[in-house]
Amino acid sequence: GQSLEQPSEVTAVEGAIVQINCTYQTSGFYGLSWYQQHDGGAPTFLSYNALDGLEETGRFSSFLSRSDSYGYLLLQELQMKDSASYFCAVRSYNNAGNMLTFGGGTRLMVKP
Amino acid sequence: DTAVSQTPKYLVTQMGNDKSIKCEQNLGHDTMYWYKQDSKKFLKIMFSYNNKELIINETVPNRFSPKSPDKAHLNLHINSLELGDSAVYFCASSQGLAGALLQYFGPGTRLTVT
Numbered sequence: 001g002q003s004l005e006q007p008s009e010v011t012a013v014e015g016a017i018v019q020i021n022c023t024y025q026t027s028g029f030y031g032l033s034w035y036q037q038h039d040g041g042a043p044t045f046l047s048y049n050a051l052d053g054l055e056e057t058g059r060f061s062s063f064l065s066r067s068d069s070y071g072y073l074l075l076q077e078l079q080m081k082d083s084a085s086y087f088c089a090v091r092s093y094n095n096a097g098n099m100l101t102f103g104g105g106t107r108l109m110v111k112p
Numbered sequence: 113d114t115a116v117s118q119t120p121k122y123l124v125t126q127m128g129n130d131k132s133i134k135c136e137q138n139l140g141h142d143t144m145y146w147y148k149q150d151s152k153k154f155l156k157i158m159f160s161y162n163n164k165e166l167i168i169n170e171t172v173p174n175r176f177s178p179k180s181p182d183k184a185h186l187n188l189h190i191n192s193l194e195l196g197d198s199a200v201y202f203c204a205s206s207q208g209l210a211g212a213l214l215q216y217f218g219p220g221t222r223l224t225v226t
Contacts, residue, residue, distance in 0.1 A: 033213045042202060042217040043155065050213070085153060091212050099145070099167065100212060102155040 002026040002092055004103035011109045012078055020073045020106045022088035030091040032071045033100065034062050038084045046073065046086075075108070083110045115139050116218040118203050124224045125193060133188045133221045135203030143211065144186035146178060147202040149220075155202075160212075161186050190223075198225045 004024045012018040022032065031050035035043040047055050049064035049071060061074040075082055085107050089100040116137045125131055137144065143162040149155045159178045160167040166178065175191045190197060203218040 031213045033215075037153075042219050043204075043215075045214050045216070048213040087155060089213075099157045099160045099169070100215065101157070105153050105155070 002090055002101040004088055004090060004101065006086075006088055006103045006106045008104065009107045009109070011111065013111050014078055014080060016078050017074065017076050018078060018108065020075075020086050020088075020108070022071045022073075022103055024069050024071075024088070024090045024103075026069075026090055026092040026101075028092045029066060029069075032062075032064055033089045033091070034060075034073045035087045035089065035102075036084050037087065037105070043087060078110050080110050080112070083108060116203060116205055116216050118201075118218040118221050120221060121219065122222050122224075124226065126226055127193055127195060129193050130189070130191045131193060131223070132190070133201055133203075133223075135186050135188070135218055136184055137203075137205040137216070137218075138184065139205055139207070139216060141205040141207045141211070141216075142183060143206050143208070144180070145204045145206075145215065146186065146188050147204060147217075149200045149202060151199070158188075159186075193225045195225050198223055 006022045033048040034046040037043045047062040054063045059076045064071045085105040087102050087105045089102045119134045145160050146158040158172045177189045180186045200220045200222050202220045204215040206212050206215045
């Protein structure tokens, strides 16, 4: 099966940069996605990497190293509204169909 | 316009009852999903439905059954509800095989079983 590890909680101050790491184990690999979820809200897609390297979307960037089975989400110029849970998710060959396996989520708290 | 919608938003019911949650997407996507999120916020895939092909997560009890009247709708029917079914259920959709990495989620249905 698949397993993903990410820190349960991260705290940072407004304006800072924070990196949320994700390591995964899977026998096949299509790509790694990142989702944001505010309390009481729905997961919202942020970014995905199918190939190695950095993908940049505004203040958010995502990185993937397939050889290390590792990725991270980088959030720059943190704002209070970035306080949320962040999930990495992997789609792999041995998943039946078009399904994602999610990590347990990282709760980010941004302080003034 | 809402891309993925679910009804109801809240559902409170008693053990043993049967209930349904409806989901509709207006994105023209060909694949829809149901997820369960428990109290610890762990998000678990339950079903994937693509072009009338249903993929079931083997850990999902057969009391849960998805029904798709057409490509834009995937409803979730739950029989004989149990206390452990209390959770937030999310519907999602994506386009194509590669699209599974980029999914659009509905607002969720909070189910409480008493």
